[in-house]
Amino acid sequence: MSKALPAPRHADPAVFGRVAVLLGGTSSEREVSLDSGRNVLEALRARGVDAHPVDGIPALVQALVERRFDRVFNILHGQRGGGEDGVVQGLMDALGVPYTGSGVLGSALAMDKIRTKQVWLSLGLPTPRYVHLARGVDAATVHEAARGLGLPVIVKPSCEGSSVGVSRVLDDAGLDTAVELAARYPGELLMEQMVVGDELTVGILGDTALPSIRIVPKGWYDYHAKYQAEDTQYLCPGLExxxxxxxxxxxxxxxxxxxxxxWGRVDAMRDASSGRFLLLEVNTAPGMTSHSLVPKAAGKLGIGFGELCWRILEQTLDVADAADAEGATA
Structure with missing residues (x-):
């Protein structure tokens, strides 16, 4: 599979019109989204794009109803006030405004880790064994599930990102605390077999898988290691x-x-004992911070941050062209 990417198709920033950079919001990942959004906004403006920040979905609704923007660069993260669960995508579809990233179905499904696993398994795609835990699950059921999977396990909310609410549970004593933490966030809970091995991620840009990144943190790759620590190593490409x-x-x-x-990012593990790859989740609006992984992978192909933002925004022109063609043949 070639990693070569064709050159950007447009050079004139005027083709984008007026662009809303949707950031912030009210999800648990607000601060990451603000950081990502500032970086995207600066990069687009540096290339001459008429881009403006819009903080959260209510502000976007007002702006789109007033027809102040021609397209949206969506860099909201998370669900319930975030921009990854299909809600804001449905809004933009209803108003006929092109936007970056996945549509309603892909956004909603990928935000739900349990349903994503169910789809993967139905197609024979590998993912760690798991148990779905309903909200309010009793302790006996939790401990029985852990015994069935075999400790150690990962306990996490099914519909959060950025390692929010995630716990590694090494022994029976840590299960109740892990479930209590995960239950602080909306949605169902997921208990997953913990895979020991290399942690890997693959950025997706259009139809191209970017070079993989092998993540080597000092300890566990949690929220701190992702967004704050300076000692996490990122090896790209991560594999032979x-x-x-x-x-x-x-x-x-x-x-x-x-x-x-x-565009997006697929996270996976490589089991140390078997060498087998196991899929973890899909991120449909990955971070664009100084620590983020898609920009690092794109950089290995000679695509700088500004060009990456341009290429992602260019995808909205494809969406608009397809919609126009469909309308012409209706």
Whole structure:
């Protein structure tokens, strides 16, 4: 699978019109989104794009009803006030405004880790064994589930990102605390077999899997390691050529199976004992901070941050062209 990317199709920033950079919001990932949004806004403006910040969905509704923008660069993270669960995508579809990233189906499905796993498993795509835990689950059921999977396990909310509410549970004594933490966030809970091995991620840009990144944190790759620590190592490409091609193909298959499009990131593990790749989740609006992984991977192909933002925004022109063609033939 070639990693070569064609040159950007447009050079004139005027083709984008007036662009809303949707950031902030009210989800648990607000601060990350604000950081990402500031970076995207600065990069687009540096390339001459008429881009403006819009903080959260209510502000976007007002702006789009007033027809103040031609398209949206969505860099909201999370659900319930975030921009990754399909709600804001449905809004923009209803108003006929092109936007970056996945549509309603891909956004909603990928935000729900349990349903994403169900789709992957139905297609024979590999993912760690798991148990779905309903909200309010009793302690006996939790401990029985852990015994069935075999400790250690990961306990997390099914519909959060950025490692929010996630716990590694090494022994029976830590289960109740882990479930209590995960239950602070909306949605169902997920208990997953903990895979020991390399943590990997693959950025997706259009139909291309970017070079993988192997993440080597000092300890566990939690929220601090993702966004604050300076000692986390990012090895890119993260694998030898044959395994790199295998993981890239698997990541693209997983991305498409979840109904995703445009750009995003697929996280996976490589089991140390078997060498097998196991899919963890899809992120449909990855971070664009100084610590974020898609920009690092794109950089390996010679695509700087500004060009990456431009390429992502260019995808909204494809969406608009397709909509115009459909309307012409209706």
């Amino acid at each position: 050529p044959a395994a790199e091609a295998e993981l890239g193909a698997l990541a693209l298959a997983a991305f498409r199976a979840a109904g995703c499009s445009g």
